[in-house]
Amino acid sequence: MLVSLNWLKEYVDIDGVSPEELADKVTRSGIEVDNIEYVAEKSSNVVIGFVESCEKHPNADKLNLCQVDVGEEKLQIICGAPNVRQGQKVAVAKPGAVLPGNFKIKRAKLRGIESNGMICSLQELGFDEKHIAKEYAEGIFVFPNDAPVGESVEPLLNSSDAILEFDLTPNRADCLSMLGVAYEVGALLEKPVKLPSEEVTSTEEKAADYISVKVEDENLNPYYGAFVIKDVEITTSPLWMQNYLLAAGIRPINNVVDITNYVLLEYGQPLHAFDYDRLNSKEIVVRSAKQDEKLVTLDDVERTLNPENLVITNGEEPVALAGVMGGANSEVTIATKNILLEAAYFDSVSIRKTVKATGLRSEASTRYEKGIDPNRVKRAGIRACHLLEKYAGGKVLSGVVEYDVLDRSEKEVDIDTDTINNRLGTNISSDEIGNILNRLQFNFDRNEHHFKVFAPTRRGDITIFEDMLEEVARIFGYDNLPYTLPTGSATAGGLTKSQLLRRAVKSYLEGVGLLETRTYSLTSETYIQKLISNEIKDLNPEPISLAMPMSEEHKYLRLSVLPELLKSISYNLARNQYNLGYYEIGSIFITNEKELTKQPNEQLRLSGALTGKWFEHPWQMENKKVDFYVVKGIVEGLFEHLELPITFKQVQLPDMHPGRTASLWLGDKEIGFMGQLHPALEKEMDLKETYVFDINLEVVLQAHHHEPSYTQIPRYPSVTRDIAFVLDQEVHAGDVQVAIAKMGAPLVKQVNVFDLYTGENLPDGKKSVAYNLLYQDPEKTLVDEEVEKSYQEIIESVSKQFNAYVRS
Amino acid sequence: MQEQLKAIQQEALANIQEVNNLKELQAIKVSYLGKKGSLTQVLRGMGKLSPEERPIVGEVANQVRETITSAIDEKNTVLENAALEEKLQAEAIDVTLPGRPTKVGGPHLLTKVIEEIEDLFIGLGFEVREGPEVETDYFNFEALNLPKNHPARDMQDSFYITNELLLRTHTSPVQARTMKEYKGEKGFKMICPGRVYRRDTDDATHSHQFTQIEGLYVDKDVKMSDLKGVLNLFAKKMFGEDRDIRLRPSFFPFTEPSVEMDISCKVCHGNGCSVCKGTGWIEILGAGMVHPNVLEMGGYDPKVYSGFAFGMGPERIAMLKYGVNDIRQFYLNDSRFLKQFHQA
Numbered sequence A: 001m002l003v004s005l006n007w008l009k010e011y012v013d014i015d016g017v018s019p020e021e022l023a024d025k026v027t028r029s030g031i032e033v034d035n036i037e038y039v040a041e042k043s044s045n046v047v048i049g050f051v052e053s054c055e056k057h058p059n060a061d062k063l064n065l066c067q068v069d070v071g072e073e074k075l076q077i078i079c080g081a082p083n084v085r086q087g088q089k090v091a092v093a094k095p096g097a098v099l100p101g102n103f104k105i106k107r108a109k110l111r112g113i114e115s116n117g118m119i120c121s122l123q124e125l126g127f128d129e130k131h132i133a134k135e136y137a138e139g140i141f142v143f144p145n146d147a148p149v150g151e152s153v154e155p156l157l158n159s160s161d162a163i164l165e166f167d168l169t170p171n172r173a174d175c176l177s178m179l180g181v182a183y184e185v186g187a188l189l190e191k192p193v194k195l196p197s198e199e200v201t202s203t204e205e206k207a208a209d210y211i212s213v214k215v216e217d218e219n220l221n222p223y224y225g226a227f228v229i230k231d232v233e234i235t236t237s238p239l240w241m242q243n244y245l246l247a248a249g250i251r252p253i254n255n256v257v258d259i260t261n262y263v264l265l266e267y268g269q270p271l272h273a274f275d276y277d278r279l280n281s282k283e284i285v286v287r288s289a290k291q292d293e294k295l296v297t298l299d300d301v302e303r304t305l306n307p308e309n310l311v312i313t314n315g316e317e318p319v320a321l322a323g324v325m326g327g328a329n330s331e332v333t334i335a336t337k338n339i340l341l342e343a344a345y346f347d348s349v350s351i352r353k354t355v356k357a358t359g360l361r362s363e364a365s366t367r368y369e370k371g372i373d374p375n376r377v378k379r380a381g382i383r384a385c386h387l388l389e390k391y392a393g394g395k396v397l398s399g400v401v402e403y404d405v406l407d408r409s410e411k412e413v414d415i416d417t418d419t420i421n422n423r424l425g426t427n428i429s430s431d432e433i434g435n436i437l438n439r440l441q442f443n444f445d446r447n448e449h450h451f452k453v454f455a456p457t458r459r460g461d462i463t464i465f466e467d468m469l470e471e472v473a474r475i476f477g478y479d480n481l482p483y484t485l486p487t488g489s490a491t492a493g494g495l496t497k498s499q500l501l502r503r504a505v506k507s508y509l510e511g512v513g514l515l516e517t518r519t520y521s522l523t524s525e526t527y528i529q530k531l532i533s534n535e536i537k538d539l540n541p542e543p544i545s546l547a548m549p550m551s552e553e554h555k556y557l558r559l560s561v562l563p564e565l566l567k568s569i570s571y572n573l574a575r576n577q578y579n580l581g582y583y584e585i586g587s588i589f590i591t592n593e594k595e596l597t598k599q600p601n602e603q604l605r606l607s608g609a610l611t612g613k614w615f616e617h618p619w620q621m622e623n624k625k626v627d628f629y630v631v632k633g634i635v636e637g638l639f640e641h642l643e644l645p646i647t648f649k650q651v652q653l654p655d656m657h658p659g660r661t662a663s664l665w666l667g668d669k670e671i672g673f674m675g676q677l678h679p680a681l682e683k684e685m686d687l688k689e690t691y692v693f694d695i696n697l698e699v700v701l702q703a704h705h706h707e708p709s710y711t712q713i714p715r716y717p718s719v720t721r722d723i724a725f726v727l728d729q730e731v732h733a734g735d736v737q738v739a740i741a742k743m744g745a746p747l748v749k750q751v752n753v754f755d756l757y758t759g760e761n762l763p764d765g766k767k768s769v770a771y772n773l774l775y776q777d778p779e780k781t782l783v784d785e786e787v788e789k790s791y792q793e794i795i796e797s798v799s800k801q802f803n804a805y806v807r808s
Numbered sequence B: 001m002q003e004q005l006k007a008i009q010q011e012a013l014a015n016i017q018e019v020n021n022l023k024e025l026q027a028i029k030v031s032y033l034g035k036k037g038s039l040t041q042v043l044r045g046m047g048k049l050s051p052e053e054r055p056i057v058g059e060v061a062n063q064v065r066e067t068i069t070s071a072i073d074e075k076n077t078v079l080e081n082a083a084l085e086e087k088l089q090a091e092a093i094d095v096t097l098p099g100r101p102t103k104v105g106g107p108h109l110l111t112k113v114i115e116e117i118e119d120l121f122i123g124l125g126f127e128v129r130e131g132p133e134v135e136t137d138y139f140n141f142e143a144l145n146l147p148k149n150h151p152a153r154d155m156q157d158s159f160y161i162t163n164e165l166l167l168r169t170h171t172s173p174v175q176a177r178t179m180k181e182y183k184g185e186k187g188f189k190m191i192c193p194g195r196v197y198r199r200d201t202d203d204a205t206h207s208h209q210f211t212q213i214e215g216l217y218v219d220k221d222v223k224m225s226d227l228k229g230v231l232n233l234f235a236k237k238m239f240g241e242d243r244d245i246r247l248r249p250s251f252f253p254f255t256e257p258s259v260e261m262d263i264s265c266k267v268c269h270g271n272g273c274s275v276c277k278g279t280g281w282i283e284i285l286g287a288g289m290v291h292p293n294v295l296e297m298g299g300y301d302p303k304v305y306s307g308f309a310f311g312m313g314p315e316r317i318a319m320l321k322y323g324v325n326d327i328r329q330f331y332l333n334d335s336r337f338l339k340q341f342h343q344a
């Protein structure tokens, strides 16, 4: 809502309060003022002048030589505007005047002839385009004939006006009217509100002889008032009205339309003027549209309607889309003589539906959607009649023809001083509360500390105690509330086990060098299918898509964090950032339903992607590329950190390197995978060699139950033995490792791989894997014989089981 | 013989004095004290001496041996130290060359901000809760006093999946879920961080996905001044002790009264500058007293219980606190961005 302060002054005294101060006050009490705009920049010494004569400049075709009466004197002025004429009243910047941009007007000679001042356009007076009516967009501005010569142009041009832009929250529809704003400002400044004149000189003739009103659904249209005004003269509206409309962002059209718009802004009540003679009937019937009924609206668009749309008809066909826009068939034109003026109350939900369906949003529909004041509907009609009589020469027929079942009662809300102070933490006296209610101009009955408040119908947002609590608090001032801390029951607070563990996982991963990322949950049709872990695929998930996606890129809820994470990697590669180690914890969304009827399962995944060099050193040449084992080391370390036994199995997955991918297992539960991306996918996504991991974090967090307890540090020395087996290439070193540990138990505490060798001195298809075994007995010092016995048993067993032999 | 001994001593000491490496010193030791050494040779002749002379010469001989031995030991120490010194000199390195790199990772800036806020409220007795990102229309809207057709639903255009399910537009549904869980039986304090989604076109100030932290405190006798006190504490801890807050009335369907909280501008301290667009204040979060309808739907009797709720955007807080000027940076994962917030 754009609020012209000059206009506002008609209803409430704001003298002595600067626009900035007022904006701050309004903002602090609940309505944000987004902007303060001045209609024009300051200028001085610009007055209204009368062009007594206007002749061609003898030495220049495009210039005019004008003699201009500016009251105290007559000035000879040379003017280049094409629209300057004798007999006009114009804005004259006298010598010594200062125009915007610090442009000083001096006496000068133009082509040999003296010019003592300047006839100004509105642009030259610093008006923004949007405050200039169409006809003066080019050339000088021309005042009405009754403009007082010699006086400052400021009052007539409204050039000193400041416009505050109110950013209204949905509850404050009352401030969609100048009167509503006046009540709000009046409450803040403790000033009364002056109501505009609704005086009408009615004629003998009765409106009822010209029109009847019928409403089919009282819920959708509880009030319809029809006023008939005869013999109007369509012309331009008074300059002040045009100025106020421009200030509010509405273009002036003609006096009749301008008056309906003016009252709409003044009262917040939409009005509509029909050309009575073009209605072609003596009745108004308000009903639901028929299926596929047609109406050409004022914007010359043919609308196809349905029964959800409320229409105003002449008994036969629609003449307006109720509350939204009039029909072209009954539009007021230059030829209009008689008017039927509509002031009605339409149900907000019905209007909202029509607006949604047609995409038509107007000043009128916005107010209906947000709710209007039932007590202002008819009064707005009368106010418009007053103005039509005054500025359009209309004769207002007596009596309003109306359909009326409108509830105009005020909501009663009981408040009391104790509860208010208890809820606010304040110590406001009952008298002060009474004073606040008076400032708001709310009626109330007071019984000591109890108040029965009659919330005015303009404030439809006030229905319960808490609404009044807010009113009292905001006028009292939020600044005046004390600072206290909760004193209620003590609560422990803290993180859940899962949250604590997640923090531990994160700090581990960051400790080993990974950066945390955050990517989008919504992905594209291409990526929704990619890099889904086996155990998720086994659930036969159906992709979940948005009903109305904003783009193809963000259409589906992800089934893997990896594709969006890889997009981030690719983004970095394109910016010459090649060495990356990323991880993310985020949800994937799993359902079996083709048509979602219940919430999907949201599963937390821990995913990572690494590429480029893992270690790089500028001068020691120790550059180490990320490879499978770097990533596996990180994953193993994580599970060691969590004290959970993780196992890796060779696996083949789509989009993954067929020989460099492992599935991850926690016992007999598959929980994810890791490995190198398939080069084809790397190419498709503009990636270089990239390794990923993807783990069902939820299962991991649930499996974790480690409560550390002290284990005796071994008192007896340990013994280590090395052993190298020659194995077939296909044999997995890990399987042998497991077999050694199993065979060596309980004396063998650890088995580690410390070397892998292929090539010279080994037969083709063979490899040598060297293991380091740690023997320890917690009870006593080991004797050589024991170790040797176990060692031989291991050699024998492994040799047999894996077709291996010891490399000497 | 005594003279012979003295001569040996003199000669030995002179030789020891001159020697300048350990090897030669060892040779000198052998040449005097070894089995075939000159001192040993002389002492072998002791047997020829008379019993009277023997002890006297013996004592002189011992003195000579001790003198030579200690001179050798002394020289040995000197030479060893010199050798060590030389070795260490040779081992000198350029300490200004870079060290072997340790991998340093780190949290995302949003995580850093969220965890800071979590820890702050945990300190005030708040538990940290989470909720689903795909929400029902009921929990996302209706239970928060936003019935179907409520005009305020226009305020947040949402990503619907079906008529009844959508990507949550705020973390507020967790309010309703928590109240349901506590069954209206006792007071509680909770915050809820999480991802939320809105139908916005991504640009410097909008993101279709972002994060939010919701807070809710329900108990008997919760006052609006408590809200003001808690928010003030939060603002000072988060942004600095020298920052002030102000509350402005606002509107949210799920709170009444509703407030918007501003903090004083870091640059101008409330006097107005370009950072705060001349107002002196910067909008931080929305809050309010829980609407009685919300309490009631959550199973709490609004005659007995009251509460406050607040909601804030970690992106906005991070942008204000760290000067990030484009919200998209939080989701692009540019490593040059991520690495800026490693530091403890």
Ligand SMILES: [Zn+2]
Binding pocket: B265, B266, B267, B268, B269, B270, B271, B272, B273, B274, B275, B276, B277, B278, B280, B281
């Ligand atoms: Zn500032």
